[in-house]
Amino acid sequence: MKNLKLKVARAEHDISQDELAKRVGVTRQTIGMIEAGKFNPSLQLCIAICKALGKTLNDLFWEENSNEKI
Amino acid sequence: MKNLKLKVARAEHDISQDELAKRVGVTRQTIGMIEAGKFNPSLQLCIAICKALGKTLNDLFWEENSNEKI
DNA sequence: ATAAAATGTCAAGTATATATTGCATAAAGA
DNA sequence: TCTTTATGCAATATATACTTGACATTTTAT
Numbered sequence: 289m290k291n292l293k294l295k296v297a298r299a300e301h302d303i304s305q306d307e308l309a310k311r312v313g314v315t316r317q318t319i320g321m322i323e324a325g326k327f328n329p330s331l332q333l334c335i336a337i338c339k340a341l342g343k344t345l346n347d348l349f350w351e352e353n354s355n356e357k358i
Numbered sequence: 359m360k361n362l363k364l365k366v367a368r369a370e371h372d373i374s375q376d377e378l379a380k381r382v383g384v385t386r387q388t389i390g391m392i393e394a395g396k397f398n399p400s401l402q403l404c405i406a407i408c409k410a411l412g413k414t415l416n417d418l419f420w421e422e423n424s425n426e427k428i
Numbered sequence: 429a430t431a432a433a434a435t436g437t438c439a440a441g442t443a444t445a446t447a448t449t450g451c452a453t454a455a456a457g458a
Numbered sequence: 459t460c461t462t463t464a465t466g467c468a469a470t471a472t473a474t475a476c477t478t479g480a481c482a483t484t485t486t487a488t
Binding site: 306324 | 463464465466467474475
């Protein structure tokens with residue numbers, strides 16, 4: 289599924305996919321596909337994105353409905 | 359670096375690496391290497407582990423010193 | 429003391445995240 | 459209009475997450 293939180297956080301910082309990609313050391317396509325929900329990024333990339341946007345993992349990558357305890 | 363938080367959370371649930379691996383659909387070696395800090399799991403695997411242990415991404419995978427805002 | 433369970437580790441294979449390149453479209457500005 | 463910037467999409471290539479199977483060591487239980 290799409291990652292709107294990431295798109296919003298990026299908009300808050302007013303930076304392009306390309307700019308974010310450069311800051312975290314990947315390509316524009318990788319950021320685009322993460323926002324489009326087309327794949328499953330690595331933890332280290334998620335952490336780099338969070339740091340670049342001043343957010344935490346839960347802020348950007350924890351879905352509310354992932355929050356059910358077992 | 360080692361992921362002690364995961365090891366502790368697993369201990370709290372009193373389940374083995376093998377049992378956790380089965381619950382999240384990977385092999386024992388994969389869980390072992392994540393705890394040992396030998397690699398970089400995918401986001402979906404991190405989320406599956408969190409759900410299996412009743413934790414969030416920040417609980418298990420967010421290092422305090424990753425928390426510096428840019 | 430012995431067996432069983434849990435963990436560490438290694439080598440080789442498979443699946444997939446990510447890179448690279450290129451093309452297309454839309455919006456914004458000169 | 460023309461150019462630039464931002465984004466989407468797709469094919470191929472490479473790096474690496476993850477598997478499989480096996481053996482060794484440690485821990486726990488009998």
